[in-house]
Amino acid sequence: MVSFSAVAKRYPGGEEALREVSFSIAAGELAFVTGRSGAGKSTLLKLIPAIERPSAGSVLVNGQNVGALKRTAIPYLRRNLGLVFQDQKLLYDRSVYENVMLPLAFSDHGPREAARRARAALDKxxxxxxxxxxxxxxxxxxxxxxxxxRAVVNRPSLLVADEPTANLDAESAARILEIFVAFNQVGVTVLIATHDQSLVERYGERVLRLADGRLASGATPA
Amino acid sequence: MIAWLRQHRRALAGAIARLAKASGLASAIVIGVALSLPAGGYALLENLRGLAGRLTLEPRLSVFLRPEAKRAETEALGAALRADARIAAARFVPREEALRELKATEGIAEVVAALERNPLPDAFVVSAKDQGAAALDALAADLRRLPAVVHVQADADWARRLAALAGIARLALAFLAALLGFALIAVTFNTIRLQILTRREEIEVSRLIGATDAFIRRPFYYLGLLQGLAGGGVALAIVATGLALLNGEVRVLAESYGSAFRLAFLGPVDAVAVVLLSGLLGWLGAFLSVSRHLR
Structure with missing residues (x-):
């Protein structure tokens, strides 16, 4: 499903966010990416939907080398992914319903099917x-x-979430993770970045631990 | 295909909704006011051209005979004119025919009818082969020296001056239209820039979750096009109102000359062309703005 091979990411300022990162996530797997702030978690997740491009190595998503994708092909890659951003990126001049409908605006679904999917996603x-x-x-x-x-409304096969429990109390954080677990249980591959070690340990799933841009552990499933 | 059409319909509906907002309407009005100047000027020129079109622009010379000229003198003059290699045609206009033509002229029929006797002389209307100003002047000077001739008049002079003035006005109007066309593009460019700034978050989120560049740009293109079309419509409304107001005074002036002349609105083809051109310029402004601000 997702495969990183000797991936490095260096930003224009010269800062090296990732070095020689290699791992694979199988379809249907749930995995956490952990590490301190600045360890490279967000950068790693941004490489999957081609928000960032790797400086070296390859990132394969469903067999597609996203680092080599043309700019015009990137939207179609992203439509097949469910992305949950650290700052949520909700539109505050729109209703809850309109926010969920946003990805359906450029999908092939008709108005009825779009509305049905939006209500189903909100229900979940x-x-x-x-x-x-x-x-x-x-x-x-x-x-x-x-x-x-909004991330799941197009029924993606891969869900990528960057710090979805940041700034939430323990109870809300647990509920959020339960939702991800529920999606994983119906076959959705889930990759979650978090710095909350205790939350990760509670689920006992695979953990990719990043330290200073390198993968310290979790390169292969336990 | 259906999904693509649905996206276009949605983009169009969104653009109409944005145009209906106060800022969209204000921009359309600004465009309309700017466009009404060349469109109105064009309408006036077309009316002027219509008026001038009734006048002959072919350079002709009217050769008037002395009132006391004998028939033999008239025939001799006619023969001399027809023998002149510089003359293409010479038509004799007897004084009675000239009076009939004068009576048929709008506005002065009553004046002519009031005359006790025909004051007009016999005349020849001469068309020259060489219609250059110098050749006509030389021909007129020679004709004046012929016996029985009392006066030679270049009929088309003032009509040519009018046509030249209309030409200058048309050129000035084309320059004004080009200038205001640029203004229209600038207004749309700026409106779309502000729309992009207002919707920056939505654009960013849409891009992150899979919207194509075409999907993101499409509503702005529609907005520019609609704004231009609406501006063109406003311009036509302004021109129609202006002509209707002017016609109140034109009617009084024309009737004082016994004429039914009125300023006419642009023809259907011209009116549609104004709206379409305005729409095209609006789209161009949007295209430039989107290309500049949505990379």
Whole structure:
């Protein structure tokens, strides 16, 4: 599903965010990427939807070398991924429903199917009934669940989440992770970056630990 | 294909909604006001051209005979004119025919009818082969020296001056239209730039979750096009209103000359061309703005 091979990422300023990172995530797997702030977690996740391009090595997603993709092909790659961003990237001038509908605007689904999928996604994250609300009216946990609903509305086979539990209380964080686990249980591959070691340990899933841009452990499944 | 059409329909609907907002309407009005100047000027020129078109622009010379000229003198003059190699045609206009033509002229029929006797002389209307100004002047000077001739008049002089003035006005109008066309592009460019800034977050998120460049750019192209079309419509409305107001005064002036002349609105082809050109320039402004601000 996802394969990193000797991946390095150096930003234009010269900062090296990732060095010689190699690992594979199989289809249907749930894995965490952990490490301190600045360890390279976000950079690693950004390489998967080609938000960033690797400076060296290759990143394969569903067999596609995303580092070599043409600019015009990137949107089609991203449509098959579910992305949950660290800052959620919700639109606060739109309703909850309109936020979830956004990825469906450029999909091939008709209006009825799009509406059905949007309601189903909101139902899965427990936000059905809040369609008309503005995201600003939601709690931090609810906003994060809305971000997940938007990520899964196109039914992606791979879900990538960057610090989805950051700034959440323990109870909300646990609920968010339960949602990811639920998606994984129906076959969705899930890759979550978090710095919360205790949360990771509670689930006992595979952990890729990054330290100073290098993969310190977890390169192969336990 | 259906999905593609659906996306176009959605982009168009979004653009219409944005145009209906106060800022979109204000931009359309600004464009309309700017365009109304060349469009109105064009309408006036077309009216002027229509008026001038009724006048002959072919350089002709009217050769008037002395009122007391004998028939033999007239025939001799006619023979001399036809023998002149510089003359293409010479038509004799008897004084009675000249009076009939004068009576048929709008506005002065009553004045002519009031005359006790025909004051007009017999005349020849002469068309020259060489219609250059110097050749005509030379021919007119020679004709004046012929016996029985009292006056030679270059009929088309003032009509040619009018045509020359109209030509200058047309050129000035083309320059004004080009200038205001650039203004239209600039207005649309700036409107779209502001729209892009306003929707920057949405654009960023859409890109991150799989929107193509075409999907993101499409609503702005539609907005530019619609803004231009609306501006063209506003320009036509301004021109129509302006002509209607002017016609109130034109009617009074024309009737004082016994004429039914009125300023006419642009023809259907010209009116559609104004709207389409405005739409095209609006789209161009949007295209330039999107290319500059949405890389």
């Amino acid at each position: 994250v427990g936000l059905l009934g809040r369609e008309k609300a503005n995201p600003i009216q939601l709690s931090g946990g609810e906003q994060q669940r809305l971000a997940i609903a």
